[in-house]
Amino acid sequence: MSRSKATVSIRDVAAAAGVSIATVSRVLSPESPQISMRQETRERVEKAIAELGYRPNDLARALLHQRTATVGLVLPDISNPYYPPLVRGVEDVASAHGYRVVLCNTDRNPDKLAAYLETLVKTRVDGIVIAGGYLAADLGSLTLLRTYRTKLVAVGRHELEHPSVRIDNVAATRRATEYLIGLGHREIAFLGGPEGSTTAQDRRAGYRAAMAAAGLVEPAGGVQDGEFDERSGYEHAGALLGSARRPTAFLCANDRIAFGAYAALADAGLSVPRDASVVGFDDVPMASFVRPTLTTVAVPTYEIGQEAMRLLLAAFDEAADAEPATDPVLLPTRLVERASVAPPT
Amino acid sequence: MSRSKATVSIRDVAAAAGVSIATVSRVLSPESPQISMRQETRERVEKAIAELGYRPNDLARALLHQRTATVGLVLPDISNPYYPPLVRGVEDVASAHGYRVVLCNTDRNPDKLAAYLETLVKTRVDGIVIAGGYLAADLGSLTLLRTYRTKLVAVGRHELEHPSVRIDNVAATRRATEYLIGLGHREIAFLGGPEGSTTAQDRRAGYRAAMAAAGLVEPAGGVQDGEFDERSGYEHAGALLGSARRPTAFLCANDRIAFGAYAALADAGLSVPRDASVVGFDDVPMASFVRPTLTTVAVPTYEIGQEAMRLLLAAFDEAADAEPATDPVLLPTRLVERASVAPPT
């Protein structure tokens, strides 16, 4: 008790209890109940732990065991309302298994992605969940992970060979488009997302497949790539409303874009679904609270997050050199018919 | 090279470069350029580092320096759209300074809060940002932090003595209420948030202060506590619409509640703002995309997050035993007048 240590360590507990640090460690070890040890000793140690407010240092344990019980969660931007449920899914499963989650927002910027991977590797996270549907060109920095055997699970279709969880964006969008076509729509515009996102690409592809299969031509300027936000939907929908052949339906790459389209239609004095139908994608909570309620493709985002974390946990249990299964886990989507769609008039 | 090590460490680099680990460490150390060292040696080491893909282990460094460069971010639920910008503010400042952010969603559950604090302390995070406006009763687990000198910064008004960042919820809500009163509204209902949240409490208090000062009586059943979500706003607004003296204005504790009120009004065949005015709080992105656009109190959420992280960084630079300033940093709010408010008819 000569110099005041910064914090309390196992040594302080040992001193307070009058035992060796090994004995303290035994009290704390998981198989503690089985271990033979005098009851009186155990109690002395437990008393010291409680009095000092001691908490074992997980860094030291991690160093020893080569396991940090920490995972990185890499995504474009948590501000996109699609992500919070995904984050919750990952975090809830993680914390239930004693894992921590380090959040990394990349803004789809390859430099930020690379920088985050650097710090995740330096802290030796056990694994990483990466979301956002990246193209191969942006994924170079992932090679880093091999050296430190960092497990990787992808959410969405990425251009890489790894375990992944996703939905079938092509099929889902195709079905949504066919639904509109089935109601008699011919002039269907597609309001898309960023070109660098495989999710945006796949949804556009599904739209195109349905249009082609029905022998329909995409309206001139009828495919607009943009951002996954309201502003993008507002601007692109607004532009199309001014065109000669006004679309009778808008198929949107996500709900935020659809909300922007709602605003553009309202500002043009048009009514949904009488003057134009609108279909979204994701089924965020707000989709049932806009009026008219939004017809959209429900994505089990929370479950996707859960499943991604489960795949990571499974990877931790495998032999270090095991080849991971790379067949994507596909979760089902569902077209939720609400009030924003009607046959064209 | 007899047995294959799991990962590459400083020892492998030293062996590959034919130097001691001390020399490798010097190449990596920050003041490296100044240090006297043969150019040829440095290059040999750098080559080995590159070839092996070596990354120094930050756990080992943290153990030595007693600094993990990691902070915890504790909040009720990232799914509430109010939080993502806050998270980004914290994370952007954190990553710019080399810090990582561990995300912890508590769902306002004291047990979850306690469990997260346990793991944060065990990993020896340098500090914690806690958001959500907790009452003293739920904050008992924070005493843990003292033992390990974990710095704490609060976002919002918490019942504890710590540096904090917040807005003046009472004054802002009072002003918003006065604005409605000034337009001639008398029957103003308040759609509130959870009772366990100081934010919800303060907003309700601001409303009551304005009503009392104007000599107005709160309409019967006109103060409804609930959740910070659309459903709560929808249900409570709907209930009030069925009452004898229908409110001419709804003051909502946040924007999500306001969106719910919009839906309830629409379903009742009423028009905003002709039949009822609606005021929200937060100014989430969607507020400018609903129609009519939502009049609301803009909260600089991103800046709040930034400032919270800056306070934490400042605390790290202080002497370990320094008494932290506990005067809250108050950030300004602004009433954004949009289209959801009109004088009563």
Next chain:
DNA sequence: TTGTAAGCGTTATCAC
């Protein structure tokens, strides 16, 4: 039943 000591991957202090 308990203690001693090696080692996890670093950095920093001291020799040489």
Next chain:
DNA sequence: GTGATAACGCTTACAA
């Protein structure tokens, strides 16, 4: 200019 080595806080053989 470079190399040993102690130390950070812990777990786990191995001794006693």
